[in-house]
Amino acid sequence: MPRQVTAFSNTTVKRLRSLRDKKARRSEGLFLAEGLRILTEARDSGRLPEIIAFSAEGAKHPLAAEIIAVTETAGGEAIETSAEILSKMSGKDNPQMLLGAYRQPETALERIDRAKAPLWIVAQALRDPGNIGTILRTGDAVGAGGLILIDDCADPYSVEAVRASMGAVFTQEIAAARWPDFLRWLRSGDGQLVGTSLKATGDYLDAEYGQPCFLLIGNEQQGLPEDYEAECDLLVKIPMAGRADSLNAAIAAAVMAFAVKASWRSGNSG
Amino acid sequence: MPRQVTAFSNTTVKRLRSLRDKKARRSEGLFLAEGLRILTEARDSGRLPEIIAFSAEGAKHPLAAEIIAVTETAGGEAIETSAEILSKMSGKDNPQMLLGAYRQPETALERIDRAKAPLWIVAQALRDPGNIGTILRTGDAVGAGGLILIDDCADPYSVEAVRASMGAVFTQEIAAARWPDFLRWLRSGDGQLVGTSLKATGDYLDAEYGQPCFLLIGNEQQGLPEDYEAECDLLVKIPMAGRADSLNAAIAAAVMAFAVKASWRSGNSG
Numbered sequence: 001m002p003r004q005v006t007a008f009s010n011t012t013v014k015r016l017r018s019l020r021d022k023k024a025r026r027s028e029g030l031f032l033a034e035g036l037r038i039l040t041e042a043r044d045s046g047r048l049p050e051i052i053a054f055s056a057e058g059a060k061h062p063l064a065a066e067i068i069a070v071t072e073t074a075g076g077e078a079i080e081t082s083a084e085i086l087s088k089m090s091g092k093d094n095p096q097m098l099l100g101a102y103r104q105p106e107t108a109l110e111r112i113d114r115a116k117a118p119l120w121i122v123a124q125a126l127r128d129p130g131n132i133g134t135i136l137r138t139g140d141a142v143g144a145g146g147l148i149l150i151d152d153c154a155d156p157y158s159v160e161a162v163r164a165s166m167g168a169v170f171t172q173e174i175a176a177a178r179w180p181d182f183l184r185w186l187r188s189g190d191g192q193l194v195g196t197s198l199k200a201t202g203d204y205l206d207a208e209y210g211q212p213c214f215l216l217i218g219n220e221q222q223g224l225p226e227d228y229e230a231e232c233d234l235l236v237k238i239p240m241a242g243r244a245d246s247l248n249a250a251i252a253a254a255v256m257a258f259a260v261k262a263s264w265r266s267g268n269s270g
Numbered sequence: 271m272p273r274q275v276t277a278f279s280n281t282t283v284k285r286l287r288s289l290r291d292k293k294a295r296r297s298e299g300l301f302l303a304e305g306l307r308i309l310t311e312a313r314d315s316g317r318l319p320e321i322i323a324f325s326a327e328g329a330k331h332p333l334a335a336e337i338i339a340v341t342e343t344a345g346g347e348a349i350e351t352s353a354e355i356l357s358k359m360s361g362k363d364n365p366q367m368l369l370g371a372y373r374q375p376e377t378a379l380e381r382i383d384r385a386k387a388p389l390w391i392v393a394q395a396l397r398d399p400g401n402i403g404t405i406l407r408t409g410d411a412v413g414a415g416g417l418i419l420i421d422d423c424a425d426p427y428s429v430e431a432v433r434a435s436m437g438a439v440f441t442q443e444i445a446a447a448r449w450p451d452f453l454r455w456l457r458s459g460d461g462q463l464v465g466t467s468l469k470a471t472g473d474y475l476d477a478e479y480g481q482p483c484f485l486l487i488g489n490e491q492q493g494l495p496e497d498y499e500a501e502c503d504l505l506v507k508i509p510m511a512g513r514a515d516s517l518n519a520a521i522a523a524a525v526m527a528f529a530v531k532a533s534w535r536s537g538n539s540g
Contacts, residue, residue, distance in 0.1 A: 044513065134518045138517065138521055140513060140514045141512055142511055143512055168514060171513050205535070238528075241410075242409075242410035242413055243441050244407060244411050244438060248434070248436075248520070250520075254525055255525065259532075
């Protein structure tokens, strides 16, 4: 049976609350996901929280009740608490009525089976957690295998990233690596590394994309470093019609990912 | 000559600070833009701030000095202030060293000349100012004419939206209208209204897009209301490969906008 918890000073409440902080996420190895939709996505992907917190109102939904029950059966901790405490945990004025703390998977590159998907997204030094989450969501939509984070990226397990991923944090593989280690891993098997660059001459719509295709997306401010571009097997250009010379990083990832998929469909595959 | 202002209680400081609030933006008819890049974009689009604030450090850049000078020549107010006060104005810990308050243009639909561009983006009840700004930025990149905001959308002149637009708030037309008024205006001239829907049978890559094309993007949570979908001249589907059944609204807008452009290039135009 779930425990009733009404004190902010309760250990579990404090522990869940601490997970908004990166250091605590790292030391605990846990992260927060909120809302029935995302927790259902997790369950459907075979993932249950180690701790689940909810309001009496939140537990009324049959799907929520089921997730709470299986979490307890699996040995997880369940606490029923107030909307006010849920609000403190999530940092939102209008919190979701259900939230869970999940174990962070290992992010070693060696865990990735590149043959599992024709497309992988590789993000370099992305600083905005919303962009990371949105790229995960887009990756899920295009059938990518996952997201490989290069150099210092925002935490994919931050509350903002998990929220923006709309559950894709549970369905996409997530790996992290320094650039030299990524290159070594990449070259140890099949794979075309594709970058976008304003200096490229080939239009992104005319290119031949191989499989597996690794789409490399650069930092929000600086784009890709030159020596990273130089390692790409293919550099393409997304033509810009207006005054701007760049796209938002998550937008660039999506435009490229959908174009790669479209090229395969039209039989333009490498 | 710019005035030196060091007091938080200064009237101009308080006025600029108030512009982070929607009510104040509305009553003043002004909005804030920050940073040399965005202010330069504005100047290149023929727009100068009515008030400009900067740190001594910020004024050192020749482009910044020029914008400050022409702002004063044009009768605008210029104040030199501290990083601390700039931080209060922008609500950021690391503020830009330059910010301006600009006059909000009229947003009446009747001002829009649809013949000016082959593509327009129409957003319905978008609640996230970051999405609005990102769509403006994407619109600029694809050569759209502007963004038409339907029903209750987030404020395109909020600090978050202006930031995400990366200056496109100055290059894209922005209009706002209720749905019936938009429909009346739309039907008074040429234009194909295109919506995306999971119920549509036609793939977005196979469709014939007319000009001008009005891309209709629905609310982040609910998508498009059914009766709005029913008004579309063309409903297309973006196939989803993963578990997710939707894309982020700004991502959907970009994927559609780039696909429409690509279809015109390949001669698939309606």
